[in-house]
Amino acid sequence: MAFSIRTRLTFWYTTLLFVSLLAFGAIFSYSLLKIFIYRMDNQIISIADMMVHTVINPSGKLFIPRDFDIMLERFFGVRTAGSYIQVLDPHGGILAKSSNMEGITITVPAPTYRAAIGGATTYEVVRKVGKYPMRVVTKPIEHGGRLVAIVQVGTSLEGMDEIFNSLLYILIPGIIASVVVAGAVGWFLARKALKPVIEMTATARKITAENLDERIRADVPQDELGRLAETMNEMIERLEHSFKQIRQFTGDASHELKTPLTILKGEIEMALRSKDDVKYMKEVLASSIEEIDRMNYIVKSLLDLARMDVEKGTLAKHPVRLDKVVSERFEHLKKLAFDNGVRLDILERSPVTVLGDEVRLSQLVYNLIDNAIKYTPEGGRVEVSLQEKAPNAVFRVKDTGVGISADDLPFIFDRFYRVDKARTREVGGAGLGLSICMEIAEAHGGSIEAQSAPGAGSTFTATLPLAPSGAA
Ligand SMILES: Nc1ncnc2c1ncn2[C@@H]1O[C@H](COP(=O)(O)OP(=O)(O)O)[C@@H](O)[C@H]1O
Ligand SMILES: [Mg+2]
Incomplete structure (x- = not known):
């Protein structure tokens, strides 16, 4: 019972x-x-x-x-x-x-x-x-x-x-009366003390995904129950935040995928109506492939993010020579830089080893250099450097590009955030690159920082802990 x-x-x-x-x-x-x-x-x-x-x-x-x-x-x-x-x-x-x-x-x-x-x-x-x-x-x-x-x-x-008899007559009823009075008073006091628990239970029961803005009220915020209420409120707030993020993310993702689909559909309809204009149809097909590539890229990025969410904390970690990764990515991106009329240089490349996943680290390096090239107009420069600053490896990409305003800077690492949607669509981003970079850096125990001013170029700095000596 x-x-x-x-x-x-x-x-x-x-x-x-x-x-x-x-x-x-x-x-x-x-x-x-x-x-x-x-x-x-x-x-x-x-x-x-x-x-x-x-x-x-x-x-x-x-x-x-x-x-x-x-x-x-x-x-x-x-x-x-x-x-x-x-x-x-x-x-x-x-x-x-x-x-x-x-x-x-x-x-x-x-x-x-x-x-x-x-x-x-x-x-x-x-x-x-x-x-x-x-x-x-x-x-x-x-x-x-x-x-x-x-x-x-x-x-x-x-x-x-006689004395002991009278003593008994006084003591027994006295004891019974005290116990009864104390019990009754205690019963009321206990109800008063436990009232917040009952309220908390009622509120907590009411809370669902639909009304996560509800909060538990605590009359005495400093006592144990008050602190419990506060802790629960904080938990609900985190849930609310996560739910909002998920909703926002789902909305953004659908929107990002819907745009290329709409364009694709429009183009194909036009092509169908064009009778047998083979040249036009080829043009449409070529453009369709672009849109499909774009969707492909978005879906792949989404998959990456989803995987990283799952992998969090269980990321396989091996010693990775970061300088070699940087050289490889550098070679790959040289052509893109050349095509865009941007000068790409490595200023410093210290031999450093970090513990982590080589594919992910390579993705981080690639995304940062890729952004720098894309957001730098013809004639600009992109400088890459990798330094050892114990206990960290510091990877830095500095460009002389368009820069980012202080209003946008706090958000660029958010999923789907792009400063200039119309313009960046041309260069193919979906606003996921930097959030993937941030996830990768955090999964490796590091961080990324951006410094920028409009027109003055940007500097992105990734800091990753070095592998403990002997790991390589
Ligand atoms: N090196 C840079 N110079 C200027 N703006 C940048 C740079 N890197 C990123 N940004 C801005 O941050 C936004 C988010 O970047 P990212 O997450 O890589 O998305 P995107 O897919 O658009 O490249 C970009 O749309 C761009 O506006
Ligand atoms: Mg990008």
């Missing part, structure tokens, strides 16, 4: 309270009893001591006066009232009793008698004397090592019974 936290909380601490109050009551009563007994024992032993000196004369003979208790009180000032005194001979026969003991005999249990013969004093509670139990001390009287008599002094526990 599962009880609510509220029930359990209330149950546990009322039980705890009950048990501790009981324990307190018991310890308190026991200590009180001990104190009473201690005082009684002091009183009865002092009378017994007196008796020892009274009933024996210097020659060691027993001498018991009549009404010896009255005498005791009168001559020695010993308060004997309420005490029962009894003197026994060494065999246990009664020699004398105090005047208040008519019809009462204090029994002497066998072990006590044996102890007395052995010379030891015994304190004990004797039950079967009159109405109430009695505290009795049994003390032997010896003379010259010989047992002469046994003195017993008892006092009734009557008063104490």
Whole structure:
């Protein structure tokens, strides 16, 4: 059976309270009893001591006066009232009793008698004397090592019974009342404390992909539950952000693919209507291939991004000579640079090794140089450099191209983001190149930075951690 936290909380601490109050009551009563007994024992032993000196004369003979208790009180000032005194001979026969003991005999249990013969004093509670139990001390009287008599002094526990009964009457209802009151108050307090949890549950239940803008309210933001609410809110916010991104991404991707399809369709329709103009049809087919290439490129980029999302953290890592990768890509792109009338140079190429995936790293190098060439007008320059700056390898591509305005700069690494859609469409980008580069750099534990000003050219810097020495 599962009880609510509220029930359990209330149950546990009322039980705890009950048990501790009981324990307190018991310890308190026991200590009180001990104190009473201690005082009684002091009183009865002092009378017994007196008796020892009274009933024996210097020659060691027993001498018991009549009404010896009255005498005791009168001559020695010993308060004997309420005490029962009894003197026994060494065999246990009664020699004398105090005047208040008519019809009462204090029994002497066998072990006590044996102890007395052995010379030891015994304190004990004797039950079967009159109405109430009695505290009795049994003390032997010896003379010259010989047992002469046994003195017993008892006092009734009557008063104490009464005290402990009243104590019980006060303690038990008191404890029950405290537990009931504490339980009731606790039950309400627990409800108050747990109210935010109930609210949180209700809010969390309401939240779906459609209303991720909902937030959990917390009345006391600093306490544990407040912090829980805050943490959950942060989580919902991240979800909301991811959902938005996915939606945006899907929208952008469909749009990017739809444009070439629309163009393709239009062109093919025109070609169909052109009757048998073979030359025109060939033109259309050539242009169609361009659009198909473009779609191909977009689909491939999307696949790359999707794969990298999946691969994140599990990227296979091998030592890669980054300088060799740069040389290779450089050779490939030389022709493109030449065709565009852009000068492409390598300024520095330190031999560095990084841990990673060679294909991905090659893609990163390619994309950055490719952008630099594409966004640099004829007559411009692109300079590539690879430096070792322990613990990192720094790959830099600097161009004298069109540059990027400060308004656009923060977004160029976003998926599908292009500064000038119309113009960049001509050079074939879909705005995915830099986001792929960023993913690659991050998957390798590095980063990419862009510096640019319109008209002054751009510099892209990729920083990747070097492979630990010995890895190559
Ligand atoms: N070297 C550069 N010089 C100027 N603008 C650049 C450069 N590199 C990237 N950009 C801008 O950043 C945008 C995003 O780049 P990228 O993600 O590679 O997409 P694209 O497919 O358009 O090349 C580009 O459309 C371009 O406007
Ligand atoms: Mg690009």
